[in-house]
Amino acid sequence: MSAYIKLELSDWLYNAGIVGIVNILKHADNVVEFDGQSVSFGIECLDNFEEKYFNYFIDTYEKTMTYTRILEKIEKILNICIDDKKIDKEKLENLKKDINYIKDKMKRAAYKDVKLLVDKMDLDKNIQIKELKQLLIQNRNKILKIENIGYYNQQNKKSTPNAIIDKYLNTGMINIDKFYEDILEYAKCDKDKYKFNCCKCYSKIKEIKEGLSFLNRIYFDTARKTSNVWNFESDIEVCPICKLVYYCVPAGFTTIYGKGMFINANHSVENAVDINFKIKHEILNNNESNRSNSTFKALITALHESINDEAKYELADIQVVRYEDEKYRFNLLSRNILKVLNESKEELNYIIKCGFKEINTYFNIYEETLNKLLNNENLFMLIHKTLIFKISGYSDLHYNIGHIKNINKINFNFMRGVGYMENIERDILKSASGAGYYLKEAYKSKNSENKLDGIAYRLLNALKTNNKSMFMDTLLNCYLYTNKLVPQFFIDCLKDEIVFKTIGYSFVSGLIDGEEYKKTNEGGNN
Known part of the structure; x- marks a missing residue:
């Protein structure tokens, strides 16, 4: 019988990680078992986890990435015959803007491999545009992986505007490919002689390394800021399993255009996964051109569905965690507020625009x-x-x-x-x-x-x-x-x-x- 990993709900950050890992595993068609406030899955589900991890972000956020906008502009250009000298002035101006947009975006790190070939093109002939389209499709996963990761500037405390992962994790410390081996080794080893404890689940661990400094805006670099801890000796460290959970926090949030949202519905893991899935579905399938309020609209829609589904579980206070303007913001929705939102759904719909x-x-x-x-x-x-x-x-x-x-x-x-x-x-x-x-x-x-x-x-x-x-x-x-x-x-x-x-x-x-x-x-x- 294979070994199982069991995770239990805790604070909002850990819960976001649990929802994230469930999202990743379900996206990869792995089996997870819900049991109230806990979820279990076979340790073999973590095999090839790095690919599963990034495939989730690539497939989930592809439509919101620059890559998709470039392809849309390429399709628009291909619908116009560039070689036709009879193009009217307005179409020609729009054509130039689209080509300049493509050339400008090609300067980004995600398009490094494609740019080498684009530099040799003038992008003024249909055949060259078709070649570029083919190159982009061939390099889809690599480009979207880099766009999703982004880059977090520690000095300026700024992240890439449209990226996902860099809002929550220090992208310079991402090392996901070792999780499976680390967890297997940790499960087999004798922990009796270990002196330290995981600061989250209190399991025995061998040593203190980087702590939780890979989490942006939450923890600090324990190696460089020793004055933040008692007696200049940090005891902040997590076991490989808890580290895996925290690395999945970005997958627990729904993030679009620099704004993220997570509903800490801690009645059960399945409930938390369901309500956050509804929010993700509402936001990412919003076809309106103006998405400035899409996260709020998605929140209300998901809450309405949850309230209507009240027979399945007791309607309780819900914590809403929002990521905005490079900060986490917290709201606690009481039962009264939830009822107000439900009673006012028609009025709220009238004022959306x-x-x-x-x-x-x-x-x-x-x-x-x-x-x-x-x-x-x-x-x-x-x-x-x-x-x-x-x-x-x-x-x-x-x-x-x-x-x-x-x-x-x-x-x-x-x-x-x-x-x-x-x-x-x-x-x-x-x-x-x-x-x-x-x-x-x-x-x-x-x-x-x-x-x-x-x-x-x-x-x-x-x-x-x-x-x-x-x-x-x-x-x-x-x-x-x-x-x-x-x-x-x-x-x-x-x-x-x-x-x-x-x-x-x-x-x-x-x-x-x-x-x-x-x-x-x-x-x-x-």
């Missing part, structure tokens, strides 16, 4: 909304800002009042989820927005529509500063001017700050653009 530009930075409203929810923050400031921008006449706004109303609905769900407004019905938002719409109509009937922007500004200032007196003074003057009754819910909302702001912002949204109140679908894309 919404955004605005502030100074020189573009902000995606969907991403801003989820960032706040993941950090357990309410959305009042985001609602306030979007309303202010709307009445100020900013030109670079990609949203309408319907989108703001959806943000307010999401915020309503959030506030109820954290214990506020439990006795308030969601219909109050529509009533408040309708009141704003009818007040606007009353001003229009008096030919005083030009006063509404100033009124909206005063109401928003009162809401921002939580000044109920200012808000009610402005509101009463408006209703006196139009000779109408003030809706009762305005009086009731004064008892609670959260209800006051929720109703207030909903009212202003109807006042600013009452036409939106007529629309049955308040979402949509602008």
